[in-house]
Amino acid sequence: MSKNKLNYLDDLEAEAIYILREVAGQFEKPALLFSGGKDSITLVRLAEKAFRPGKFPFPLVHIDTGHNFPETISYRDEMVDRIGEKLIVGYVQDDIDAGRVIEQKGKNASRNSLQTVTLLNTIEKHKFDACIGGARRDEEKARAKERIFSVRDEFGQWDPKRQRPELWNLYNGKIHKGENVRVFPISNWTELDVWNYIRRENIALPSIYFAHQRDVITRNGQLMAAAKALNMDSEDVIERRNVRFRTVGDMTCTAAVESDAFEIDDIINEISESKISERGARMDDKVSEAAMEDRKKGGYF
Amino acid sequence: MDILKFLTAGSVDDGKSTLIGRLLYDSESILQDQLEALQASNRKNDDGTIDLAILTDGLKAEREQGITIDVAYKYFQTEKRKFIIADTPGHIQYTRNMVTGASNADLAIILIDARKGVIEQTIRHSYLVSLLALQHVVVAVNKMDMVDYSEEVFNNIVKDYQAMAAKLNLNEVSYIPVSALKGDNIVHESVNMIWYQGKSLLDHLETVPVAIDDSTDHARMPIQWIIRPQTEELHDYRGYAGRVASGSFKVNDAITVLPSGFSSTISKIEFFDQEPAEASAGMSVTVHLADEIDISRGDTLVNAKYLPTVSQLIEADLCWMDTKPMDASLTYLIQHNSKTTRCKISDVLHKVNINTLDKVSAESFNLNDIGRVVIKTADPLAFDLYQENKANGGAILIDSRTNLTVGALMFRANAD
Numbered sequence: 077m078s079k080n081k082l083n084y085l086d087d088l089e090a091e092a093i094y095i096l097r098e099v100a101g102q103f104e105k106p107a108l109l110f111s112g113g114k115d116s117i118t119l120v121r122l123a124e125k126a127f128r129p130g131k132f133p134f135p136l137v138h139i140d141t142g143h144n145f146p147e148t149i150s151y152r153d154e155m156v157d158r159i160g161e162k163l164i165v166g167y168v169q170d171d172i173d174a175g176r177v178i179e180q181k182g183k184n185a186s187r188n189s190l191q192t193v194t195l196l197n198t199i200e201k202h203k204f205d206a207c208i209g210g211a212r213r214d215e216e217k218a219r220a221k222e223r224i225f226s227v228r229d230e231f232g233q234w235d236p237k238r239q240r241p242e243l244w245n246l247y248n249g250k251i252h253k254g255e256n257v258r259v260f261p262i263s264n265w266t267e268l269d270v271w272n273y274i275r276r277e278n279i280a281l282p283s284i285y286f287a288h289q290r291d292v293i294t295r296n297g298q299l300m301a302a303a304k305a306l307n308m309d310s311e312d313v314i315e316r317r318n319v320r321f322r323t324v325g326d327m328t329c330t331a332a333v334e335s336d337a338f339e340i341d342d343i344i345n346e347i348s349e350s351k352i353s354e355r356g357a358r359m360d361d362k363v364s365e366a367a368m369e370d371r372k373k374g375g376y377f
Numbered sequence: 378m379d380i381l382k383f384l385t386a387g388s389v390d391d392g393k394s395t396l397i398g399r400l401l402y403d404s405e406s407i408l409q410d411q412l413e414a415l416q417a418s419n420r421k422n423d424d425g426t427i428d429l430a431i432l433t434d435g436l437k438a439e440r441e442q443g444i445t446i447d448v449a450y451k452y453f454q455t456e457k458r459k460f461i462i463a464d465t466p467g468h469i470q471y472t473r474n475m476v477t478g479a480s481n482a483d484l485a486i487i488l489i490d491a492r493k494g495v496i497e498q499t500i501r502h503s504y505l506v507s508l509l510a511l512q513h514v515v516v517a518v519n520k521m522d523m524v525d526y527s528e529e530v531f532n533n534i535v536k537d538y539q540a541m542a543a544k545l546n547l548n549e550v551s552y553i554p555v556s557a558l559k560g561d562n563i564v565h566e567s568v569n570m571i572w573y574q575g576k577s578l579l580d581h582l583e584t585v586p587v588a589i590d591d592s593t594d595h596a597r598m599p600i601q602w603i604i605r606p607q608t609e610e611l612h613d614y615r616g617y618a619g620r621v622a623s624g625s626f627k628v629n630d631a632i633t634v635l636p637s638g639f640s641s642t643i644s645k646i647e648f649f650d651q652e653p654a655e656a657s658a659g660m661s662v663t664v665h666l667a668d669e670i671d672i673s674r675g676d677t678l679v680n681a682k683y684l685p686t687v688s689q690l691i692e693a694d695l696c697w698m699d700t701k702p703m704d705a706s707l708t709y710l711i712q713h714n715s716k717t718t719r720c721k722i723s724d725v726l727h728k729v730n731i732n733t734l735d736k737v738s739a740e741s742f743n744l745n746d747i748g749r750v751v752i753k754t755a756d757p758l759a760f761d762l763y764q765e766n767k768a769n770g771g772a773i774l775i776d777s778r779t780n781l782t783v784g785a786l787m788f789r790a791n792a793d
Contacts (some may be wrong), residue, residue, distance in 0.1 A: 081379040081380065082379065084459045086660075090620060091620075094601070094620040094661050098715075101674045101715060128649060191553070227780075241785070243476070246712050246771070250780040262449070264461060265448075266452050
């Protein structure tokens, strides 16, 4: 007797729940890295499905660059209120004030690279042994080889040559003291899968994902939100356009796309037809062909 | 719509990366900015067309060396199906990578260079596919453009492969003549090989049925986590959380908990806000039992009428995956579903020369070695034979000094 496999969204969902429960079972002090983006919002819904009516066996951890979209922060606080779970915030500003990192200057300054330091400090301070993240293998070439359980050394570094073989659904979470594991439950999801899941589950998102009128400037050929964090000067021409954001990173490195997608169905249509992949709208990957690989080795999300 | 996971076995020389690139390119699964990066890259084919192989090269070291040294996962979808490709290297020094990729695949594409036919590498790849018990095999005879699209060349290769496949118990084998470079029979049917009546590669991948084992006699659910809210209103709530590995459970089914042997019946199955009457293979659920019995992570729920083997002495095929050789004097950790216990390799029965399939005597295993061993575990394992139920018949070995995953085990017999 046999029957067909599960529908793909049910299959991906069940796999992600399985991975979250493995984290709970294998680690002493896990955490869920929450960015306020759609991928980590999806992780929260999956955690509800994995652990309710119990509490999550981990807190949510947000690394706040201070340059987040205000919509993201208010979404975060409302969500934490609703689900009744613990939130820990690591502030990049604290590391700047303490002189542990130096803020970039000039027009293209971004705190994006600084947040790695805050992330690693937060992990160390709370002695987290596993950090759940929303990265997906379809986002970028270097991520295509990332394991679901990805071991980082004491310095948060990822060594692509020393990755553990990952067989069947057996995830080896054994680590030495000081090391930690990054866990990616939605590794096998694509951007479209995440959107289809959000639609199916009727999950609320920060408003910046949907088309809205906003003051924008053009930097390096990309539309950026006109915000103080971008160190604007008289050369920057502010225009009001209908835009939305495809990711909710730091305001300094997250480009907007012109869009009339006001509803989730519009977004799904837009992505299905889109000719720009999601990370194509993130300036931080554009630096060089191997940009992501280099950042991952240094402990980036 | 379901997901088909497939593996591509072959080397760079066989045009494997080109084949995957072609599949993505012709099925319009490449986005504009990726295409621009591709065009901007200075790697081109001799005739000036884009080198599609770049699409699957992930890591810097690999781009430099022009070889695939790890498992890279690629995603694409058509109107009929979603696909996950595990792109693994073909050379013998990367056998462990192929074993890893094959462990999660439903189907393997074995690439054969039409000019070379069935060679040592083909035997090795086919052996690994058979070892890992993949449901389907597609033999893609590539570079047909280099042999004048000859039907005779293709037929001879099919004949040679069939003779070998019979020895390896490979049942579901399909044969497709292709040219990845020119695009023949990858997505579009070839106009150069009208003698071929079958499906193009993509058409085959879209339509091949993938079944799951849904029988009650393989109902297995390893317990991952126990949900106990311990709040006032849910004071007595006790839910056993796990993913059904194989088979199917229904409410009121009599179950046994292994290895303890306690019995009970399923009183309720929960999935978040739903209460399904049945949980079948692949579903992550929470199960409630009628009786209060002692269950913890690492235990397995099974249908009481169909028990798996419970033993501490198991004969298994082992693929060694570490640069440090296997050491029979060491105690390793073994991870089998949610259960982890200590174990020793108590006997090495033989190794297999995976190029010739000859069995040779051996004392130890080096990186990429495959053979038959007997392991002795500290706690009993509740397992099925891998060839009968993959989901409950495989395990990994962990070196507790390095914490690395050093071996893959496929259980073949109870040795007690």
